[in-house]
Amino acid sequence: MSDKQASTPAATSRAELLPELKEQLSRSGNLTKEIMSHVALKTGLPLNEVYGVASFYSYLPLAPAGKNVIRVCGCLPCEMQDSKGVIASIRKVIGIGPGQSTSDGKFTVEEVGCIGACDLAPAVMINGKLYGDLNPDKIAQILKSF
Numbered sequence: 001m002s003d004k005q006a007s008t009p010a011a012t013s014r015a016e017l018l019p020e021l022k023e024q025l026s027r028s029g030n031l032t033k034e035i036m037s038h039v040a041l042k043t044g045l046p047l048n049e050v051y052g053v054a055s056f057y058s059y060l061p062l063a064p065a066g067k068n069v070i071r072v073c074g075c076l077p078c079e080m081q082d083s084k085g086v087i088a089s090i091r092k093v094i095g096i097g098p099g100q101s102t103s104d105g106k107f108t109v110e111e112v113g114c115i116g117a118c119d120l121a122p123a124v125m126i127n128g129k130l131y132g133d134l135n136p137d138k139i140a141q142i143l144k145s146f
Contacts, residue, residue, distance in 0.1 A: 013043040013044050013045050014043075014045065016043055017039070017043055017045060017049075017050065017053055018053065018057075020039050020042065020043060021039060021050070021053065021054055021060055022060075024038070024039060025060060025061075029061075029064060029065070030061045030062060030063055030064050030065065031054050031060055031061065031062050032062075036050045036051055036054060061108075063101070064101070064105075065101065065108040066101045066102055066105050066106050066107040066108035067105060067106050067107070068106060068107050068108070068126060068127055068146050069107075069108045069110065069126070069127060070090065070107060070108065070109045070110070070124055070125075070126050070143075071110050071111075071112045071115060071124060071125040071126075072086060072087055072090070072098065072109065072110070072111045072112070072122075072124045073112060073113075073114060073115045073117065073121070073122065073123045073124065073125075074111045074112060074113060074114075075113060075114040075115075075118060075121075077118040077121040078118070078121040078122040078123060079122075080121070081121040081122045082122055082135070083121070083122040085122075085135065085136045086122050086124065086134050086135070086136060086139050087109075087111070088136065089136035089137070089139045089140050090109055090139060090143065092136075092140070093139075093140050093143045093144070094106075094107050094109075094143060096109055097109055098110060098111035099111070106146070107146075115130070117130055117132050119132075120132020120133055121133075122134045124139065126142070126146070
């Protein structure tokens with residue numbers, strides 16, 4: 001890409017998009033349709049592009065999250081080591097699965113592409129803390145500590 005292309009208004013808007021989404025997230029806690037519409041107007045980008053970026057990153061929640069956010073790794077090594085069994089155990093213990101939050105706002109479960117802990121598969125992150133080498137019983141015990 002030439003210097004001239006990099007300085008076009010569209011390129012500048014795209015470069016500002018992720019920082020703007022992060023700023024809005026710090027203010028509101030999640031990115032509602034109204035907030036994404038505001039960001040689209042501010043950056044001059046189409047709403048579908050703003051939504052595409054916001055929904056790509058698991059750390060940019062589109063809905064209010066529970067007090068404890070459980071991110072279950074869904075990468076191939078974790079799947080091969082029974083991440084589905086871990087998800088089933090989570091569902092059994094707290095009553096929800098990926099893409100859901102408990103009605104009391106205590107937990108949110110998300111299945112994410114990779115958390116970078118393939119050597120500890122299957123793994124989850126809860127509130128940013130890594131838990132690995134899981135099995136259904138081990139994740140159940142961890143969840144009971146919350």
